[in-house]
Amino acid sequence: MFQKLSVQPAYNQVIEAIEIKILSGELSLGDQIGTEAELEEQFGLSRNSIREGVRVLEHMGLLTREKGRRLSVGQPKSSFINEHISRSLIMQRVTYRELVEHLCYVEMASIDSALQRGSEKLLEKLHQNLAETEANLDAPEVLARLDMEFHTMLAHATNNNVMIMSYEPVGQLIYASTQQIFEKTEIGAKRLLEAHSILVSALENKDRDKAFHWMKKHILDFEKGLEGTGVDFDAPVNPKYWMEK
Template structure:
């Protein structure tokens, strides 16, 4: 991926911005290793210390992860997501609890604030989710399911809530994949649908939408507690 040559002033800040943009655009996907330091130095036309300082700064925010002897990997797509991932770690229960906090209010707002176009988007995402499930595209299913939940929150038109939830994108997708195989013997067969949630939002029923959002997350929390 070619990066623009930096100006002489504020080199570190410029390199930080360019590396962040590469991650945000998806040119360096989550979990993949970024180009080695020597390659970045050549592409950017800056010194090793400048690149190291920029990488160190992005690692501090949680966007990158430096693995000694292995390289530097993309860990999150934004500072918000990186911070949330550090707070939640890989503990599924914590992720589901945070999701419930945000998604219940997001669903309530969506029922009163959504547009007809947004309702249509929710149904389209559910149709795609079902198709991914039928065809056994498990990774696509996890992403589509996460997109559906993001669309619900976005439909509430609360900018701060949407931004907070967007920062959870990676951990939400991971939690969807994890909860798809919680029940022994039912790996990759999620039993919880979201038609009731979509219908409540379409009907403008805020209380029912909140109950639907809370209900399926409570059920997932109960599943992970089963022996």
């Protein structure tokens, strides 16, 4: 009737116990939890088990090590979270069509927020991105990264953590795929630069109509670019370029 239960490695129990206290709010950002030696005594486990559990939590960003080897609660690394969500999306065999549809909603919300809440600092970063883009029109891999960074900056303009965290993993997947477009056609890079330049100009001038028009046009160009590479929008996303980015 029942299947055999697997026994968790001791270090997994350490990870789970510390995660639960952080998620419940019992431990907050910056709170100290002691040294590995103190954790060894508290948990009643071997130093190796404590060390391995702490290593994983440090990699995730949930723990940081201060002077004197004391450990404290840290901020989870967005890169770690995004990578795992991106992997999950691939394993769920999400299609290009699903990703593009999601992107349409997020990009329009992002440009709207940037118009309302955009700052001089955001515009400065976008202009720097534009300069780097113009200097790398013949470097597909670099261009794909700069494209992703441009749209990630707009997503951050929402100041909405849920929006940002839902956007970034999808953005990593779909914009990594733009490398294919830039490799196959020179016009793709030029159209990217044109769209980004006009979007930044529209943000500077608070021109909502132009910003919305060009974001819709930019998304349409992106779809057409993918179609030009032979992508089947109802097929699962190919992880090749994401894995090689």
